[in-house]
Amino acid sequence: MSRSSVPRVRTRSAVLASAAVAFTLALTGCSSSDTGSVSADGKITLTVGTFGTFGYKEAGLYDAYMKQHPGITIKENPTTVEGNYWTALQTRLSGGGLDDVQALEVGRISLATSEDLAGAFADLSDAPGVDKKDYLPWKWDQATTADGKTIGLGTDVGPMAICYRQDLFKAAGLPSDPAAVGKLWAGDWAKFVEAGKRYQAKAPQGTYFMDSAGGLFNAVVSSSPVQYYKDGKLAYKDSASVKTAWDLAVKAVQGKTSQGLKMFDTPWQTAFSKSSFATTVCPSWQQANIQQFSGPANKGKWNIAQPPAAGNWGGSFLAVPASGKHVDEAKKLVAWLTAPEQQAKVFQKVGNIPANQAAYDLPGVVDYKNAYIGPDAATGRIFSTAAQAIKPAETGPRAGDLTGAFGTGVLLMEQNGKNPEEAWNATVRQIDSTIQ
C-alpha cells in the first residue's frame, strides 16, 4: 500500500503540475501568440472596417493599392447594418480590437469629433496628398474638431433624387418621363405626397406609391437647413422641418400611399423584387440597393428624377484610430482611397457620390449613366448638381439615434396601428430615455 502510494503521489503531482502549466498557457496564450500584424517577411496588414457598400473591393482599389505598395496587404472587415457596426465600434473604442481604418457614418461624426471621442482618432489633415480644397467644404468641417483636428476624410455624400418605377407610373396614368415626373413634385415635398394620392387612385393592384413613410420623413428632414439641432442644442421639438416631415408622413400613412416597410429590413428588400411599390427616396448610395434587390428581372423598369428639394442623406468618412499599430500607413491608405481618382472609380462602380468635389470634373462622373436605373437619365448630373446644392445643416452628437427614433416613430403608425399623437409621444419618450 505504502509502496504504491509513492509513485501515485508522483504521477498525481506531475499531472497537477502539467495541468497548472497548461492552464497558465491557456490564460496567457492569447497574448504570447500576438506578434502584431507584421508577418515574417516584413509585410504589413492593414484592416479596414466598413458597413454597407463602400465599393473599394468592387472597384478593385485594394488590389491596385497592394500592387503599388508590395509591402502592404489590405483586409476589409465589412458589416451590413450600420447600427450594428457602430455598436461594435463603440465597444472596441474602450476595449481594443479596432481596425487600422474605421469608417464613420455622417450621423455619428459629430459624436466622434466631440471631446469625448476625438482623442481616439488620428489627425488626417496632414496626411500625404490630402488637399482640404478638394473636399466639399461642409463635409470637411463636419469631421473637424473645435480645435482644428480633422478625424475623418469624406468618402461620399448622399445627395437625394427620387427613383421610380416607370412601368407602374404608366399603369397608374402618371407621366413616366423623368423630366415630367420631376415636375410633378418640383419644389415641394407636399406635392410628392399629392402625387402619391393620384397614383393610389389608379394604382395597379397591390402596389403602393412609396416604400416607407419613414423614408419620406427622413428625406424631408434631410432637405431642410435646420434639422434636429440648433445652436448646439437638441431642438427637434421646435424644429419646423421635423414638424413638416411628421405631418407629411402622417398624410402618407393615412392616405395609404405607403407600403409601410421598415427600410433595410428583409421584407423591404424582398418588396423590390416583388415590384410592390413605385417610388423610393434615392440618395446616391440607394442605387446599389435598387439594383441588388430588384434583380435582373426588373432591369430597365426603374428610372430616376429630380427630388422636390435638394438634400443630403447619409455619406461617410474614413478615420484612423490613433491606437493603431500602423497609423502612418493607414493615413496614407485613407488619403489615397478618398482622392478624386479613386472616388470617381467607386462612383462608377456602385454609385456612391464622391465627397471629393475634385472628382466631379473627372470624365465618367458628371456624364455618368446608370445602366440599370434609367440608362438614358443624366444620373451623374442629377447627383453632382444636388451634391453641390446641399446646404449643410447643423448636426449633433446623437443625430444618428434621432434618425433611428423617428424612423421607428413613423413605423408605429404604419405597422402598429398607433394614431399620430400616440406615435409622436412614444417617439419623444424614446428619445428622452436614450439621451441623458
Next chain:
Amino acid sequence: MASTTAPSRNGPAGRQDTQPPPARPAGPVAWRSRLHRWDTKGTPYALVAPFFLVFAAFGLFPLLYTGWLSFHRVSLYNVDRAEWVGLRNYTDLFTGQVSHYFWNALLNTFTLGVLSTVPQLLMALGLAHLLNYRLRARGFLRTALLAPYATSVAAATLVFALIFSPEGGMANWLLGLFGAGPVHWEAGRWSSQFAISVIVTWRWTGYNALIYLAAMQAVPRELYEAAALDGASRWQQFLHVTIPALRPTILFTVIVSTIGATQLFGEPYLFGGQSGHQGGTDHQYETLGILMYDQGFHSSMLGRASAVAWIMFGLLLLIGLVNALITRRLRGSQ
C-alpha cells in the same frame, strides 16, 4: 491509506535529526507521509481550483464590476470616465425616464416566459411518455429530439422569421386556408410574443423531453405492470404513476426553463430584425435581456445597463430561493 504514525522502514540510518519530534517519524518516511497528507487534503482543492479561478475571473469579477458600474453614469465608449450617481440608474428604471420600458420589459419577460415554458414542458412530458413505449425506430426518434436544440438560435430564428413574415409567410398562408385574414405577426404584442414563444418551444421541447425520458426509465416497470393489471389505462398510468415519480425532475426543468426565460434574448433580438435591439418598434416583445442590451450597447449607457443586469441577477436569486423552498416542502411531504 497509510497513516502518519506508520513505523519507519528505513530505520535510523537516515538523516540525523537533532530533535526528532516523537509524534513525527524522522527521515524520508516523514517527508513521504507529509506529502501524502498534503496530497489527500490538497489535491481536491488543486483539482477544483481551475474552475474557481476561471469563475473568479470571468464570473465574480464581472459581476462585482457590473455592480460598481450600476452606481455610475458611464458611457460605453469612455468606460474610464465614470461619474458617481448613486441609485440614480435604479430610480430611472423603477420610476424615472426609462420606467415605462422597464416595467414593460419585466411584464414581457413574464408573459413570454409563461407562453414558452408551459407548452414546452407539457409537450416534452407527452413526447417523453410516448417515447418510453416500445416503438419502431425509437433510437432514431430519441436522437431526433435533440436536433432542434443543436440548431443555432440564429438559424432557427431566421427560418421562423420567414414563416411569420407578413408577406408570403407560411403562417399567414396556413391561416388563409381557414379563411382567416393575414396577421402582421411582428407588429402586434400578442402575435409577436406568440411567434417568439413558438421558436423557444421548438428549440427546447426535445431537450426537456430527453430529461424526462431519462427520469422515466428509472421508474420501476413493475409499477406500470401492476397498474395495468388493476385496469389502469395508459393515460391513467401516466397521471398516477409517471407524474408522481417525475416530480423532482419536473421541478428541475421548471427551474431551468424559468431561468432560461428570464434571460431570453437571442430569439426576440433576431426576430425583430432592424428593431430587434429594442424588442420591436413598439417595444412589444422587449425582454429584460434586450432592455439591458439596448441601454448598454445601443444607447451606450453602461451604468443603466448594469443596473438592469443586477435586477435580473436579483430576480434569478429570487427564483432560486422559491425553488429551494418548494423542494424542501416536497421533501417534507414525502
